Amino acid sequence: MTNDDTMQLVYYGVLLLVIGGAMIFELAGRGGQVLRQLMLWAVIFAGAALAADWWIAGNAPRQQMLDGGRIEIPVARDGHFHLTAQVNGQEVRFMVDTGASSIALGPADARRVGLDPDDLAYIGTAMTANGQVQTAPVTIDEIAIGDIVDRNVRAWVIGGDLDGSLLGMSYLRTFARVSFEGDLLILER
Structure with a gap:
């Protein structure tokens, strides 16, 4: 909740x-x-x-995948943009976070996509809104958003209480265009 x-x-x-x-x-x-x-x-x-x-x-408006690799993500009731992707074949709902440097998976999402948070090496740290947390580097085999598929994507698993997952700049930079049109976040390849 x-x-x-x-x-x-x-x-x-x-x-x-x-x-x-x-x-x-x-x-x-x-x-x-x-x-x-x-x-x-x-x-x-x-x-x-x-x-x-x-x-x-x-x-509520939903994320749309349009021709030409264009993704339209409407603003949610909470004021954030949430993108749903298939990660290692499992649906994961990310909050798009331009303040995050990379993809950050919460422990529950990590488990669902086949990564065991208890078996990871937490060798890094990150500052979050809730303070400093431990992070473990991982490689995601596959992220798919509609027809857009990326393989061997670097990410981090957060060793704290992160509800959900964040889609940060390392992944957003793989798009040719990231822009806002009113209440839409537009991602284009």
Whole structure:
């Protein structure tokens, strides 16, 4: 669960508490009716929240691979650009990070693509938003984004609590053009 998910859950909980408190105040002294009304409002509220999340997720713009090696990545709700790639045959969602010097795989993504973080030599360090972390150099056999396939790509596995993975400048430099068009990140080969 991400911080955004946690904050959204807290928000919904507080909202439910306020509505529930108002209902209890309004229906005080009518016990059975209060319980039925609270349950009805809880179901209505939960259904509306789930429907809104489903609708937003279903209508969110998605990454597109166009002819000529052009990739269009829309800005996500969190304000970042997220690119999905096949890494060693497994889907990995990267946050595009122009502040990162290279590809950084979080421990969970590393495991999914066939790299065991426990068996790596953490010989480097990196400064992250959460402070200094240990890093282990690795070679990714294959990264594929649509028809674009790169082999033997250098990367690092982060030896800390990195949720997800970062797509940094070493990989972005393999594109002939990296630009922004409104709320789109454009990558072209």
